[in-house]
Amino acid sequence: MTRTPALYLPLAAPVAAAVISALLGRRTAAWAGVGAAASVLAAGAWLAGTVRGGPIVAGLLRADALTAFMLIVVGAVATIACWAGVHHLADEAAAATDRRYLILVQLFITAMSLAVLADNLGLLWVAVEATTIVTAFLVGHRRSRASVEAAWKYVVLCSVGIAIAFLGTACVYAAAVAAGAHGSAALNWTNLTGQAADLDPDLMRLAAGLLVLGFGTKAGLAPMHAWLPDAHSQAPAPVSALMSGVLLSVAFYAILRYKTITDAVLGHGYTRTLLLVAALASLAVAAALLLAQRDYKRMLAYSSIEHMGLVALGTAIGGRLAITAVLLHVLGHGLSKAVAFCGAGQLVTATGSSRLAAVRGLAARYPALAASFGLALLALLGLPPFSLFASELGIARAGLAAGQGWVIAAAFALVLVAFAAVARHGGRILLGPPDPTPTIDPAASAPTAGAIRLRPAAITPLVIGLVAAAALGISLGPLQELLQAAATTILLGR
């Protein structure tokens, strides 16, 4: 078994970095975290090569093309977030809680890697719930009233939501046991896709509904999204980047895995309806609340709901083109949103406020930061050359080809509203007239606000993220083959 190290690396590297964080100084620890995130990315690329000859299974873990792709997403976004986090930590005054912060971030990355590597769907559930627990303290990191409130809502709503997904998992298990499987192998994805023909359709219909509702809560799909804007706006910026950029996608990955099984049992119609409703509801909620947004971190959070809505839309359409576009969208959104949130974090540090009104005329005050934040917003708006343009186009084309013209028209009308809202807010942040009376938010505890100089090194990870997002929009290169293979995995279950 010479090929298995790549399976364990995405788990071992962040755990090792967590141990380093517990023992060594925080600068070493922060860079070890960046190294661990890069290792996850490297392991994803490594696995992408090895799974060409078929999936690798080792005990409870399993890797196929979809796993390799998700590891690349997790690794890429985590690298940007941890790298930006090195500088974020240097800016934050409270050094006492840094150690715990660094450990929790690494455990968070471990839990996400485990979720995408798990063969057993019970283990997948355990890993997704573990992300909620680890991130709870990260959301409440600052201990202000607002962040404690956000953490409470996050834990209660997500725990309850994910409990529904567990009931769905138990139903799938019951169906598998009735079909003749037993023990923990009954919940193995490989096993379930193999015996899909024997699974009871009524029970699977119940299970599919519960699973979409449960994992949909964690993926931020409306109407179970209420926790998301609070949690994403209160967490420290690099954590927001990870939660928004990958955690939502990892939760959605669970839906993708189950979709393969439920579609084989029930046909495409059932999950398509469920996901279309969730997609349109998410787009509508995001568009409506983006219009009147007054806080730029919340604006980014609602933009995540919009993009998860698009991902759900593409998944509902189904078919090779749509699924490939969905996967590309996941990667493009992860990169762009990570850059946007990390940029927003530096903005908060520089201006002491996350109110939109407090950060006008940024281009004149912080040109480099303004450029990267502005470009990230353009990427999120789906403008070329960034990859979200290509993936949104792919989803629209697939929808029209599948005869879903009205749905696509409605969805993209909502996307247009969201586009206008974000463009207007973004324009004011970057180019608007500087606030005539530079009123610093009295609640914000940054006495030196405005006086902080931004270091060029802090911009580097943001630039790398933007370049990657733009490069993906121009050419997929070697990823093309991986995306096709991952789409095959979702569509055919192998």
Place this chain on the structure above:
Amino acid sequence: MTDQLLNLACGLFLLTAVGVLWRRELAALITLLTVQGVALAGIAVLLAVDQRHAETAGVALAVGILKIAVLPYLLRRILARVPEARETAPLVNVATSLLAAAALTLLAYAAARPLIDLAPSPTAGAAPVGIAVMLIGFFLAATRRRAISQIVGVLLIDNGIAAVAFLATGGVPLLVELGVSADLLLAVLVLQVLTTRLHAAFGGTDLDDLRELHD
């Protein structure tokens, strides 16, 4: 004999959930939850004896330790730190809550149809009890205002789902159950810390005070 004991355990399981809606003293809620843990562990033990299955016995042991000893201990510690003895003003009064519980139980029997039809074992007939407890947990979490009541609601939901898993499938695999139990334990620990912070930040644990964040 086993059948009668199983019916007894299931009855106790549902009854304690209704009791949680009925009582307002937070200490009484914790006692009821402990009794419910005993009933749940009892269901697991009876199934293990019935099937002569060592793995189910392991699951029963893990569930028993967690639900009878560890979780009640943690809840009592929260209560000791946050001195609020009663649920002052639930959003829905007790009489209406009990009527809702009856309606939710009927709903549970309707929803569990496919599960009962399919399962090979006769114990699956009792699975709606688990779903009813889960729905009562949702109701509790949605209508109570104290932080600790909401935690109890989350735990009821979890108990209900665990009971469904036991009754319909003879219990999920040991490995999965251990992971689920570890997650639940950590979630309660997180909520314990957050309750203390809520108390420090807001001067109470009335969840209606949580209105810093909105659009």
